Amino acid sequence: MRKLNSAQIKRATYQKYTFWVLPAVIAAGWIYPAAGFLLFLCMLGAVGFALYKGRSWCNWMCPRGAFYDLLLGKISRNVQIPGFFRKKSVRIFMVLLIMSVIGIQFYQVWGNLNSMGLVLIRLLTITTAAGIIFGTLFHPRTWCHICPMGTIANWLSKGKKPLYISDNCVSCKLCTKVCPMQLKPYDYKGFAVMGDNDCLKCSSCVEACPKKALSFSKVVQSNFQESRKHSYPPEIMR
Template sequence: MLKITPYLGALVLIVSIGGLWYPALGYFMLLIFAAIFLSSPFRGRWFCGNLCPRGSLVDFWVSKISKKKKIPASLRSMWVRLPIFFLLMGFMGYRIVNIVGALNTFEKIGMVFVTMCLVTTAIAVLLGSYLSPRAWCSFCPMGTAQRLLGGKRYQLQLAKEKCINCKKCEKICPMQLKICENKTKSDCIKCGRCVAVCPKDALQF
């Protein structure tokens, strides 16, 4: 992860709470969307593990109160993820289309982004507290988009001959991935924690 990663969680609070008084803050979401769609075709879900403000919030703040349970496999299923993606994106698009042309259009569209940020952050915090910090990230619409655009890019490489099967990498993985299985990990967020904790330098990107 980047040195700035642990501090980015403040941004999602500024947008989702401060945006209630200053709707223009909602347009920060457009920068997030742009960064996601520019980076994911080349590095998959790298944004999630390094620059996502909500990811930082759950990793470094919510994790302190999380029960850290196992993330249900059903939440990772595309049968769950794709409907959620289209539902949230469709609802946001519908709201924006109905606002265009109205009075104070700029502020009202900003409030749509703020509302989406606030609602999804509340869900992320609740799931992160009750289940695991990154529970929301297992089916996050933007995470799903990154997986579809570049899930096979910038893959974690495992040198099997070096691995001693200590499972330290799997214990520290925020996404609870099976790192010791030498398979494509489309939901790897490239945070690098597994690489850092490996005692045999068996992992690298």
């Protein structure tokens, strides 16, 4: 088993304080359906943080993400997440599907708080179960690539606390091996900044880089990268 770096240890420590919220809300919701409205707090957190700090909410503050990391980390196959889960069309479909399900079912039971809460609990239970299946078959964070709130946070995260890549990068790919989302910072070394908005700002890649080529603080770039500073990295939100 690969030894965890300091960023990964810190992240796992924080997750121990948040992961229990997911099973607690699901369990409570089947007894007291109004507990389902707590789901909106998670939605607000994802959107709120994305507006100024990128998709950082999904790092350790999201109870579901923390639950998947801690529960599935030891039983997942931990293989490459299929590209299907990162297709733009699939992610848009999931946003529309989940929002439509909530909207239609809310309309049908509008005014009955218990029934409305139960709509959210059912949805939370079903999607969590799907995430456990995907996480076991592929990688703990597979669901996070098609999570509707994660996708919306992705859209809002452009330019927020970007990861800078210097030309010290030698494409050793150690960053990808420790990234909880299996992102590839080395693909962006010619652009000086990573253009993948699914970055959770966890700093695991920064700690793992043997060349100290990654940073969330802007660093002095080489002449080559200065010449590319007006170029934009390719968008890979698929």
